[in-house]
Amino acid sequence: MTTNHQDNQNHGQNGLQVKEQEVVVVMVPFPAQGHLNQLLQLSRLVSSYNIPVHYVGTASHNLQAKVRVHGWNPLNIFNVHFHDFEIPPFVSCPPDANGTCKFPPHLQTCFNASKQLGHPLAQLLVQLSSTARKVIVIHDSLMGSVLIQEVRVIPNVESYCFHSVSAFSIYLYIWESMGKSIDANDAIPKDIPSLEDCFTKEFLDSISSEYDYRKFNSGNVYNTCRVIESAYMDLLDRETMSNKIKNWALGPFNPVTIVPQKKNRHFCLEWLDKQAPNSVVYVSFGTTTAMNDAQIKELAIGLKQSNQKFIWLVRDVDKADVFSGEVRRVELPKGYEDSVKYTGLVVRDWSPQLEILAHPSTGGFMSHCGWNSCMESMSMGVPIAAWPMHSDQPRNTVLITQVLKVGIFVRDWAHRQEIVTSNMVETAVTRLMASKEGDEMRNKAAELGRQVRQSMREGGVSCTEFNSFVAHITR
Known part of the structure; x- marks a missing residue:
């Protein structure tokens, strides 16, 4: 059978x-x-x-x-x-x-x-x-x-x-x-x-x-x-x-197995096509976590300071009915998108996360570690910079970073009430994307992804x- x-x-x-x-x-x-x-x-x-x-x-x-x-x-x-x-x-x-x-x-x-x-x-x-x-x-x-x-x-x-x-x-x-x-x-x-x-x-x-x-x-x-x-x-x-x-x-x-689409592709995939293999960190925190303006500013600055290529999904969290009512527009520092146009891409609509993670240019994922995102990232062989927010996410982070060793902490859960500074963001992105440690983790994640797909x-x-x-x- x-x-x-x-x-x-x-x-x-x-x-x-x-x-x-x-x-x-x-x-x-x-x-x-x-x-x-x-x-x-x-x-x-x-x-x-x-x-x-x-x-x-x-x-x-x-x-x-x-x-x-x-x-x-x-x-x-x-x-x-x-x-x-x-x-x-x-x-x-x-x-x-x-x-x-x-x-x-x-x-x-x-x-x-x-x-x-x-x-x-x-x-x-x-x-x-x-x-x-x-x-x-x-x-x-x-x-x-x-x-x-x-x-x-x-x-x-x-x-x-x-x-x-x-x-x-x-x-x-x-x-x-x-x-x-x-x-x-x-x-x-x-x-x-x-x-x-x-x-x-x-x-x-x-x-x-x-x-x-x-x-x-x-x-x-x-x-x-x-x-x-x-x-x-x-x-x-x-x-x-x-x-x-x-x-x-x-x-x-x-x-x-993701079959690349020739028509109606999301614009972020076209942008990824132009980047080097494993050079882009994808940044997304799911559909249920609202960041305040101060935290968004620190994240924005940290991504810019890292000098690494990134795709950042910037959108407000889901309401009970996602199709009704106004949606808060997340404000970035003035002129931010123009200032990062050669290194980063800001996406404000729903993004095709699975296709992004499967793209050869994607080399890392800064994530809240919701289980959907963890499974998608592992099956595509992408290491994670873990920033848990609530629910099962802190413990998923332990599984990812300490057990499977295919990710790093952005912030320890014990310091959850403290703001994550731009320097902490920069350090995490650099560790994941531009260090020997990151390269080794990427190889380990790629092998885990190969085994998952083989299964x-x-x-x-x-x-x-x-x-x-x-x-x-x-x-």
């Missing part, structure tokens, strides 16, 4: 075959960009086995997922079906760039309203279960409460919990939730960052409210691969063995695990 993952859109068509309507899969994402994207990417992989996939959300969030995806076009895949459900209206508050905790509290109203997807989702599950032999629900770990009743009462519905963060982070969360201290050992480095300032209290309460629903799941799904996190997948397997719950490393979900090919560990997962859900 083999399947070639290298062809990301059609890899299921030459190996394991599944008849339509025998088994269908329903994806239930959490309404934040990093979560929406991962389950849409997983939809592409599952659908390549000729399994119909039903992607559930509001019209706005489904559109957000589709227009922002990169590396493939959801409209070109016939068996991914989008369901636009309504939820109660919610207030879309502006982000606060000056908050002590960088977690986005302005999105909480949307998060709360999304828990009202239960009724339309129930109707969909009842409908699908009446015609399909089996309905597989893959839901975000923060959305289990939305569907648990149907999972319990409909005999041919089976659910799997998707964790949007690294296996490393999940293992640490489980360990702490059991009241155990995190002691350094062969798998766990010393000085693991605390969770202080990673989340708001309201969001932590929301996470806690989902724990009880996980006992009804048939397994856990991760966007990782054993090339990267075999030690932590093994640790998770030990933790869930007594409950006979299996953990599946099915990533990377993102395409690992997706026929016979590779990720391809084999995905085949095993599909065989399991279609048994």
Whole structure:
């Protein structure tokens, strides 16, 4: 039973075959960009086995997922079906760039309203279960409460919990939730960052409210691969063995082979074409972190002082509805873009991150270390200058810098309340892009990327695990 993952859109068509309507899969994402994207990417992989996939959300969030995806076009895949459900209206508050905790509290109203997807989702599950032999629900770990009743009462519905963060982070969360201290050992480095300032209290309460629903799941799904996190997948397997719950490393979900487009290319890719190999650092901090004006100024000056080529994505963070209302225009120092026109490129719209990371001119990535960005960077073999902001990012940074050794710190999490000065930015960029240490790290990242991509090919560990997962859900 083999399947070639290298062809990301059609890899299921030459190996394991599944008849339509025998088994269908329903994806239930959490309404934040990093979560929406991962389950849409997983939809592409599952659908390549000729399994119909039903992607559930509001019209706005489904559109957000589709227009922002990169590396493939959801409209070109016939068996991914989008369901636009309504939820109660919610207030879309502006982000606060000056908050002590960088977690986005302005999105909480949307998060709360999304828990009202239960009724339309129930109707969909009842409908699908009446015609399909089996309905597989893959839901975000923060959305289990939305569907648990149907999972319990409909005999041919089976659910799997998707964790949007690294296996490393999940293992640490489980360990702490059991009241155990995190002691350094062969798998766990010393000085693991605390969770202080990673989340708001309201969001932590929301996470806690989902724990009880996980006992009804048939397994856990991760966007990782054993090339990267075999030690932590093994640790998770030990933790869930007594409950006979299996953990599946099915990533990377993102395409690992990018075919260059000849038409309608983003202007930053045209700019990258003119640069030397491995000469550009890509700077982006995701969709949920708002920097204040003082920090933006220091970052701008530091990038300029480094004298390294850069692409800097400068845009405000997402609102609860990314298509409505005004967006704050991030102000740079006067005349800044003209002053760096020979070394840097400022991008203010949505950028094709995967294509940027895959471009041969890109040699480094200054990142918040959200798990999407980490997986995309590692699969493309690009080292990271890590600047964590909230959520799982501080612990992802430890995995990247101390365990895998394919990145450096911009700022230690212990100093998160302090501004990152222009000199700190300059030092980090220079270390990553113009030092022997950076060159060695780039070689290590390139080798890791090669191994990750190899794992997706026929016979590779990720391809084999995905085949095993599909065989399991279609048994």
